[in-house]
Amino acid sequence: MSILTIAGSPSADSRSAKLLAHVGNAIEAAELDVATLSLRSLPAEALLLADRSHPAVVAALDAVADASAIVLATPIYKAAYSGLLKTFLDLLPQRGFEGKFVWPIASGGSLAHALAIDYALRPVLASLSAAQIGRAVFALDSEIGSDSGGGLQLAPALAARLDDGVNALAQHLGASPRLAKLNASNGFMRFSPARCSA
Template sequence: MATVLSVSGSPSPTSRTTRLLRLVDARLEERGHRVVPFEVRSLPAHALLSGDVGHPELAAALELFAEADGVVIGTPVYKAAYSGLLKTLLDVLPQYALRDKAVLPLATGGSTAHVLAVDYALRPVLSSMGADHITQGWFVLDRHITVREDGSTVVERETEVLLRPVVDAFGAALERRAAPALAS
């Protein structure tokens, strides 16, 4: 099956965005895909901010994008847009880093006022980077993602019901893209 790079653009070590992504990752793995989790905040700030693509950790991150068949991009919404941390990474990537890839944009935020950030802020950038197929994105309210005492993540039932077909559509897009390669 496909290799999926699951990118968290959250600067927070206790990120609900990252927790949501790990749930999505599990769903994609259930479908047989290989998922590579990646947190932008793990990159050295100086290398990222200076665009030092020769830095070993930044070069390795760029290679993860090159090797992926699909990319899940998760971001918290700040000031009605995706995170500055994610923006910095997207700026460092090659112009067409998403060419020939399926992309699933996801966002989290504190208010439904930010629900359009996926379509009006993130999707145009992903499209400009050559994404072959951007599936329907999804916005999840922070308060719908909770952490249990044992550290596990729970998504509100209604959110889970609505998110599942979005993730499944992305998985199906990956599988359709892989089918011609498997046939030859």
């Protein structure tokens, strides 16, 4: 069984993608296969014109079709998930998530954005026939930091929510998660630098 993580931010320095990289590390620690799709790396013209024949788009859609589970990460802009993610989701077939566990993760500057997951993103995931939608994780920008060496630092409560999500994902796939527990330092959990920046 394979898991595809999808980074939905157009930014090269995205907090949501850093969260996704951390989740990818945790999934690997649970001895599950994981691959990452960064939507910002797809050709903009092909996305905007819904060119499903473009080789990069074909490869991305095939990756979704082949995955047993999907983890989506997006920033919240103006009370909605990113337009880049919306554009990609619009390219999927009507039942593009059929049979799949889908777990949404989002980041934003204010708790006022938290409901965007339930009111904007979750209905779209359901319309794509997701078999199960995992408990969404919303992270405040203030919960995501970095140390002097560029390593990712997460507030302990956020790190715990992400660990719970990976556990739920692993259990859904019938795996036994083996998440490494790291020591708290100055109110944050320390992790290795994020593997992707998109």
